[in-house]
Amino acid sequence: MxxxxxxxxxxxxxxxxxxxxxxxxxxxxxxxxxxxxxxxxxxxxxxxxxxxxxxxxxxxxxxxxxxxxxxxxxxxxxxxxxxxxxxxxxxxxxxxxxxxxxxxxxxxxxxxxxxxCAAITALSASGLSNNKFCYEGFIPSKNIIRKKLLNNLKKETRTIIFYETSNRIISSMRDITQELGADRQIVLAKELTKKWELIQRNTSINILSWLENNKCNIRGEITIITSGFQEKKINILPKTVLNALQILQSKLSLKEAIHITAKLYKISKNLLYSHITSKK
Structure with a gap:
């Protein structure tokens, strides 16, 4: 038997x-x-x-x-x-x-x-989209491999979860800021469930700045959560608006031309500024 x-x-x-x-x-x-x-x-x-x-x-x-x-x-x-x-x-x-x-x-x-599970615990408190996410584990320690990974994830639309150690977190955040963008939403969660637990959410550039100014407070394993890639919406302005803006620009300063066009067509001044700067 x-x-x-x-x-x-x-x-x-x-x-x-x-x-x-x-x-x-x-x-x-x-x-x-x-x-x-x-x-x-x-x-x-x-x-x-x-x-x-x-x-x-x-x-x-x-x-x-x-x-x-x-x-x-x-x-x-x-x-x-x-x-x-x-x-x-x-x-x-x-x-x-x-x-x-x-x-x-x-x-x-x-x-x-x-x-x-640190990844799920941090994700639940991130406030970032969590119906779809990908887990990448520890960020590679070698600079070249790390940058290559981040570059490959640049267009990943799902929320991304990483683990990182305290001695490499600043280097990794510099690369995240460079490869994924300074305005990418980041949640940094360290010492989860412990006395010194800290959860920070901000843009990648601001998280990096905080880390560089608080080196003495960085300890333990850290979870990094980054928002997924989002296509920037391109607002197409009607031809009549563009023609009016062009005519006004030929006679007035840019600021005045935008102010009048925005008032005439009830369009955001920021949208008109964005259109002008995108053409430069």
Whole structure:
């Protein structure tokens, strides 16, 4: 008779505030046999807080392939395992990809639990369009690759979510401002759920300026959310308006010509100014 296989539980953990863990996550961590953790010492802080004593095995980006093969054997032998990362939902920019793929290959049951995720937490508070968005993970550390990625995303119409570290945030924001535009709406969320939580929304140029003037307050992992690309609307003025503006311009100053044309045709002066400057 074949022995019953174990189950792999994907268990999200708090991204800062330890009380953000769910009752179900605690229940699962108490009943499983092994915890597969990104960092053993980090996970010990969490489970000690909830009086959980378990065997913890390190599964990180350096040993993920080999450790996943060993864990699959234990799952096949009937052991139940919880996969956790340092913070948030496992496999989202964290180890777990290989283990989960092996589980699918060997028909091991996978049970994902809902829970914390910095990207979604920040998005919910961004005030930017969130019915369609794309997640790009950590922004590349190398300047050339980073600029190439941002340039490729220039015309992306969906809201874009990035992760970034405190030591690279200013360099990345400079490139975002340059490649996506100084007027792009940005939400910067740092230290989410912690005592020093901060959520800033402004144009990219103003966010960059704030960062450059507050270097001492930048710490921890940061979520950057940028609004999607929007085509600038080109307002086509009627020919009669353009003819009148041209005639008035030949006799009066630009300011006076625009003022009179706007009054005659009940058109915004800004629209007329935009038309003139776009022709230069």
């Amino acid at each position: 074949n022995k019953k296989k174990g189950t792999l539980y994907i268990v999200p953990t708090p991204i800062g505030n330890l009380t953000d863990i769910t009752y179900r996550a605690i229940s699962v961590l108490k009943k499983i046999d092994i915890i597969a953790a990104e960092n053993i010492n980090h996970t010990k802080i969490l489970i000690r807080n909830y009086k959980i004593i378990k065997n913890i095995i390190s599964v990180n980006k350096h040993n993920e392939r080999t450790k996943s093969k060993k864990l699959i054997i234990q799952l096949q032998e009937g052991k139940n395992i919880a996969l956790v990362s340092n913070a948030g939902t496992p496999t989202i920019n964290d180890p777990g990809y290989y283990l989960i793929n092996y589980c699918h290959q060997f028909e091991i049951k996978i049970v994902p639990l809902p829970g914390p």
